[in-house]
Amino acid sequence: MKYNFDEVIDRRNTSCVKFDAVSERLGRNDFIPLWVADMDFLSPPCVIEALKKRVEHGIFGYTFPSPEYYRSIIDWLKKRHHLTVKKEYLTFVPGIVKGIAFAIDEFTEKGDKVIIQPPVYHPFRIVTEGLERQVVNNPLALENGRYRMDIDGLKKAVAENDCKVLILCNPHNPGGRIWSSEELAIIAEICYDKDILVISDEIHADLALPGYHHTPFVSVSEKAAQNSITFMAPSKTFNIAGIVSSFAVIPNIDIRKRYVGYLEKRELNQGDLFAYTAAQAAYEGGEEWLDELLKYIKGNIDFVSDFLATHIPQIKPMVPEASFLVWLDCRGLELSQKELVSLFRDKAHLVLNDGTMFGKEGEGFMRMNVGSPRAIIEKALINLKNAVNE
Structure with missing residues (x-):
């Protein structure tokens, strides 16, 4: 190596x-x-060198995301995930868990119900309960040492509860499953028809191991694209979690306007120059x-x-x-x-x-x-x- x-x-x-x-x-x-x-x-090394070069400039004033920053994300998603996105679909978010919290805050009210699929990344539950929403569990089924989605259980949960959001972990943490396009399409169909917004945490998307390929939720159908917010980041991929550099992908213009509007009112969609520098360098030179x-x-x-x-x-x-x-x-x-x-x-x-x-x-x-x-x-x-x- x-x-x-x-x-x-x-x-x-x-x-x-x-x-x-x-x-x-x-x-x-x-x-x-x-x-x-x-x-x-x-x-x-490309990330370390880019940060060194930026530090050596010596002035760290106000900044904004450059066209090259956006282009690096667009090109990466196209090459690694066969996902075509436009610049306007993208927005910086200061961390994926925070991004999920912002979405719950904007698209639900106190007391509303949010679906999660345990065992699953614990902040899904913590953030939902912290914002005074109700968690509806749709546990995964464990069969032959591998998890699968309990679609019948999901349909039952949706039928019995007025749910507003489903938080999807794709790929799954902690089980490491890459959900199939068929599984994701079923989720998209159920949630679209019931007006349940899908929030897809895809922070491990780039870490598909040899022999496997990640499928972005937004790519599986038009219903998925028009009823979702997908969160991604270079943080896990390139070991730069301490440099907050996450982003959201939102094709639906109405969902995007609401979400970006929420961020703009609170100045939450403004990254720092090291976040933009590190992310661009990683996507351009880290493959x-x-x-x-x-x-x-x-x-x-x-x-x-x-x-x-x-x-x-x-x-x-x-x-x-x-x-x-x-x-x-x-x-x-x-x-x-x-x-x-x-x-x-x-x-x-x-x-x-x-x-x-x-x-x-x-x-x-x-x-x-x-x-x-x-x-x-x-x-x-x-x-x-x-x-x-x-």
């Missing part, structure tokens, strides 16, 4: 949530952190780096799968189709969730995400971030093997 993903870089004492917040929250710092969803790899990263991540996932099958067969990984997150089915250990968390944290000295964070459907599971050098992953698994054996 041209890029060295085996390099171990010390991230401690950089105000890094993944490392530095652990000791603050847990009172110890003897953990291998495999939780927060960013990676331990250097960002692409080779990304392709190598995905091969390395796939190698890490294979390593985890082989190690667990050989040494801890009670734990079965749900092999993801996208992202650097692995959903571990630990039910074979026959532990309570409290005992399971303690096994990882207190005995193996690992910090993973507790599966119940993603809903009660996550009981018996843990989420593992494998976006680290393989030596770190190996050490973590050895710790876990020893803890289980003890």
